[in-house]
Amino acid sequence: MAFGLFIVRLFLGVPFIIWGIGKLRGGDARIAPLIAKLDFPDPKFMALMVAICETAGGVAIVLGWPLRTAALLLGLWCLLTGYLEHRGNLTEFLKNVTMAGGFFALVVVGGGALALFGGDAPGILGWLP
Template identity: 35%
Template sequence: MLDRWAERNRDGLILLARLALMLLFVLSGWAKLHDFQGTVGYMASLQAPLPQVAAAIAVAMEFVVAIALMLGIAVRPLALLFVAFVLGTALLGHAFWGMQGAERAANLTQFLKNVSIAGGLLLLVVTGAGRYAVGRGRR
């Protein structure tokens, strides 16, 4: 019964998944864009190589690419690119293995959150955008 319901609502569920997966990133990317110098400073504090470039990449991925995924534009390749981004940010920004106590626990949670998001994105690589996507009618 659940299988039939899921199949009947497949495209709507894929749309909902795209929106849910990317909402966090759109909001975060918007904040990074509006305080770009603060974002550069944060990247420098993480010892990211080329902090200004890293900040620009973060804004592009979290705002521009996330909106594209929400809209259903180039979902498979962009979702795969986003997998690399969230795993890279997990390694760079949430290096829990070098921390202790509450800081370690918080960063472990954030690291695992990124791994979980990567799993959801891999499902988008498999399913694609579904029927509810910008430009779908032209295909």
């Protein structure tokens, strides 16, 4: 089971690493106009924050630490971006909902034996699910 959960973490985390790095390498210019349409302040800065959060979240999922916190946040992220950016495209919207379901499943079952530090975060992060 531990190896199976590691494979699940790879399937869910690696795309976020790829998407985040792509945004860090200039792809943020593509999403800054989308963020501007949502009336957020400083769309370029927000696009950079999206890139950093996607990359860090993907790495946290792959490493399995802090797994439950990262999985919860990325699951909510998938639902939010699915609604805000993909609700007009049913396939893209359902892709986001499906990824959210995978992240929420990881919140429930944890990262398995192959998760860094057992997947549980120490300190204040350990209070989160």
